[in-house]
Amino acid sequence: MPRHATAPALDDDLGPAAADFYRAVLQALVAARIPFLVGGAMAHACHTGVHRPTKDLDLFIRKADCARIAQRLQAQGWRTELPYPHWLAKVHRGPAFIDLIFGTGNGLTPVDAAWFRRNRRITLLGVPVRIVNMEDSLLTKAFIMERERYDGGDIAHLLLAHAERLDWPGLLERFGPHWRVLLAHLSLFGFIYPGERQRIPAWVLAELVERLAREGQAPNAERALVCDGTLLSRAQYLHDVQQLGYRDGRLMGAGSMTAEDVAIWTAAIASEPRA
Template identity: 35%
Template sequence: MEARSFDGIVEALRAAVPVLHGAEIPFLLGGSMAVWAYGGPEPINDLDLMVRPQDAERAQQALVDAGFRAEDPPEEWLLKAWHDDVLVDLIFGPRGVPIDDAVIARGNERSIAAIRLRVMALEDVLTSKLLALDEHQLDMAYLLQLVRAVREQVDWDEVRRRTGDWPYAAAFLTLVDRLGISDAGAPSDFRARREPANG
């Protein structure tokens, strides 16, 4: 996908959040933008908003009514809407982390670009990203950038428990351990130890 500017993604976020709040649709900021909210690198592709399956069509319609352009993708686990040249993915079925009330409740309230919203828990973000790795999508370099930036906030034992049976995730976690990025064997209460840099 062609890279978008970070400022454009922030503007899309600023446009989408009040629409979804106004429609009373529960959602989370997800994907690389969620990692940024915890102190990760600025994303330059699309914007991921996580919604429950029963809310996805209503969320897309609310955005369309607010001036976004709808797109119906071939994938069965998300819907799409465009804000100018920024693609907003409305994701309801990421691999390994189906979006439900429990996932939304695990999110953390943050103020981002002067907007208050919930951000997907880091362990949920990383679980979905690691379980999406396969022979066709194996960009471990970018994942390493993400986890290096937020490593002290991650409950690595939890991520390992949830993804270790997937061979691509196990390979990545071995790499993370060998590079000294993870805190393998350390106490697992990492999220309470440090405030996110952008929170």
């Protein structure tokens, strides 16, 4: 499969004002030597060649750098906000905005030093930048299973483009105790592309299937009343934790979310478009 290293042209998606704003933000962060990575639709297009029109830009940063970035961008006259303290800040100029992402909505995957490895370099809006690596792109997308948004197709395209080049030992380590989610996507890949199944390393599937067999023989009594569905969707399993008596998997030590973070993240559901 060919490798894709060319950034799609944003100019076709954006108006001149938004493009100038995005370019200026990228230049400001580069000039300040603050590490960041371009993710979202841009990184996905570079990794897979699948281009989707986009009206915003996702930049991945370390949480420790968030306040410094906000201060620098505010000095340029732009408005910043921190709508979700556990994972997301934003910078605005008029209607245009950029997401500054330092984790994931489920609290599982903070942006850490490991994110800044194996990053490909591209030129975006005339600015040299680095993109989120393939493994972290896959990891973060794997847990997005909302009713109105499911990123499984992106996972399948990442595997189709790069199955042989992925750092599989590192990916297994990154999924950690949530390896079942990875196994589900790998199984679906074989369904979606039956002629490509052999491209997933046999040892990876064997390891995951063995884990599945072992777990099936030894149910985890400690987690009998836990719903980890909230790690996949903030909305679809609220009934379980609010009405059925299940404990919220986000608050069981798996990630960084607090009860306050969950409340803020849940309250935002009502204000966002629904399918």
